[in-house]
Amino acid sequence: MSLKEAIREKALELGFEDVGFTGVEPLGLYIQEIESRPTEMYGWVQTEQFNTLRGARPREKYDWARSLVVLIRNYHRRAFPPQMVGVIGRCYQVDERKEHGSEYQRIVDFIRFLK
Numbered sequence: 001m002s003l004k005e006a007i008r009e010k011a012l013e014l015g016f017e018d019v020g021f022t023g024v025e026p027l028g029l030y031i032q033e034i035e036s037r038p039t040e041m042y043g044w045v046q047t048e049q050f051n052t053l054r055g056a057r058p059r060e061k062y063d064w065a066r067s068l069v070v071l072i073r074n075y076h077r078r079a080f081p082p083q084m085v086g087v088i089g090r091c092y093q094v095d096e097r098k099e100h101g102s103e104y105q106r107i108v109d110f111i112r113f114l115k
Helices: 003-013 028-036 101-115
Strands: 018-022 068-072
Touching: 003 018, 003 068, 003 101
Parallel strands: none
Antiparallel strands: 018 068
């Protein structure tokens, strides 16, 4: 079994819907879209703590990186308040990354596997 196959198998076993791999080149279309928007949206201002571009150029932070593992979760299975749809991303409305959330444990288990 190849490394990619082993990573894919573990991600699916942990409950991710899919997993993919890509290079560490800047995410050009994403950067273009974010930069086309007003600097303040919905009352949020880009800051060092909240910066939607911080992960758009992975090699700047991790010069040793050669590829990215992309884990997919399907947030469309949940109901969301209609007034929030299109305003705040579904992943932020279902933020289970807190220390005791199921998503947090899933990510911890996946990182443990990678190590």
